Amino acid sequence: MKSKIFNSIDGASRLSSLLTKAGSRGEGNVLILIAIWSLLIIVSVLHRRDFLSNTTFAAVTYNMCILGVLVIAQALVVISGGVLDLSLPVSILLSAYLAATLTNMGLPAILVIFISILSGGFVGLCNVFFIVKLKLNPLIATLAVGFVGSGILTLVFQRVLLSYDSWIIKLGLIRFFEFPLTWYPMALLTVLTFCIFKYTRIGRRITAVGGNPVAAKISGISLRKYRSLAFIVSGMVSAIAGVVLTSFTPELRNTSGATQLLPVITAVVLSGFSLAGGSGNFLALFLAVGFLSTLPTALVFFGLGSFWVAFIQGMLLIFAVSADSYKLIKLKGR
């Protein structure tokens, strides 16, 4: 049985060494993502001609608005060496809940957005307390924070209804050149983050903290400061996604946003962000988001329900994480 496993791994290893060579040049992931996204679209179109329709386009782009912002938040944590931020559902839901309730109370739009984003920063601060102050394992700490936060939010509310007259729902319905209005800030944020990480000192330092913490510390870069920064900003970015979520859902439930965690992690890993920290291409994130936003719609066109989506997303994550670490093993030459 073991030899069968090794044989199949052998075939996969030949493919993966090809990809690894491309990956070490930094372009591999972008190529793969373009390839699988195109493949998905082609296969779906071949299956059913009406895949290329306005409704599909709308579904995909709406999905991209939220997912695109969330992956940036997650990527921030990953690149800074925080492994993964599993408290994402809490930061989205808390900010979405605040945005919805404050809008219902009649507060001005600027204040609503400001407070919601701050709440994301608060969740980030909680993570910082456990990870930077208490020095707990970030994966389990964020998981536990997510757990506690979800529990608290479930107790606090069941659902919040928003009327179609409120500014936030109207915002969610505006479309600009066929794209939802919120798509453009998402794209802008991706480009902005890419530039920050490539051209600024802060970006380089955060990457250093993730890639080689020992060297960074010796060079005088404060690990605590930059890790805290990464988590807090990440929380605020996911809070932005929470506001966008509220603008799309007139009926906010206490389970909203929970399904986003897995696609987010998959997208981040597929874009080449190593879970060991310190590397990753923010532009590739955009492609990964596109692919993962098209996936649920494509699966529906193939006649598979939402549970199939969950199953395939789970298996896709396992595959993505495995491929990512296998690449690392090959590069290290173990």
Place this chain on the structure above:
Amino acid sequence: MKKNLMKTEDISGSQNIFLKLKNDLSGSGGTILICLLSTFLLSAIIAPAITFSRFNFLLVMSYLAIPLIVGIFASFSLLVGVPDLSIGAMVALSACIFGCLTYKGMNPWISAIIAVVICIGFGALNGVAIIFFGANPIAVTLGMLIGLRGLIRIIGGYFLKPTEGNDGAVVWIPGLNNFTEKVLFDFIPVVFIIGVAVMLVAQFYVTKTGMGRHVRAIGGDALASRRAGLHVERTKFVALMLSAFGASIAGILFVGKLGAAPAALGTNMEFTVYAALMIGGYSITKGGVGNPSGAIAGILCIAFFSNLIDNKGIDVRATDIFVGVLLLTVMWLDARRTKYNFE
């Protein structure tokens, strides 16, 4: 350090018993015992009448009997250093397969075997991803967790028409139900006794046998173990399949006990089990520590805790919060104890 030196130097004399006791109590065994006693005392103080009743004892024991089995088998993967977060979903998967197949008329023994084999198959999938590809265990098992939850609904949808129950198969197996509900001396469920027996076997294996020592060595330092000639990959693989096996058995027992296989079975069970195991001395961040007797102590702690919450009528949804806070506290204590620093 200093205490240990004193312990090994002073070998003679009965006045040493106090020192030995002090050393033992300050170690990990001591903290477990203190945890257990304090939960029990807390429960006794806050709700004395109910705590000491036979009915309550039976309730607690039957509540924790099946998670105990899950915990003992999952403890092996923790010992080897590979946390498996998908055990709750595997419990539900095995319950779903077993329930649906038996509902459709298959012989319960055969459907049980099929359920166990499929679960072990997914455990092997975890193993391939984590061991052969070197992926992060928590990320992989998280993906498996969510993937399996979807799969459970797919299987349920395939076998059952919407009128037959959206939530899962409802199947009453008298023989199995008798077994899971059987109680000795009016307050100890048979399943609990079996769980304790499994724990004793596991305890013996881990502490007294050579192979058990190998398992602990691999968890403690995989590289050194590989260089010493131990089969690191094979042991980790087997550990993952074992935790899947334990979960599958638990799923089948749940169907016997509940008479149904709800799709939401075992939700968050992985967190309560891991919190229990960590109270009991295991560590998620560091393998090679902990033993099964600690597992049972940890599970007793959690069970008394939940029991207290139930008895006091606190909102069930609040238990999630308690478990999360408990997890964080235990993690912090564990980190201090094993001197783990995320630096």
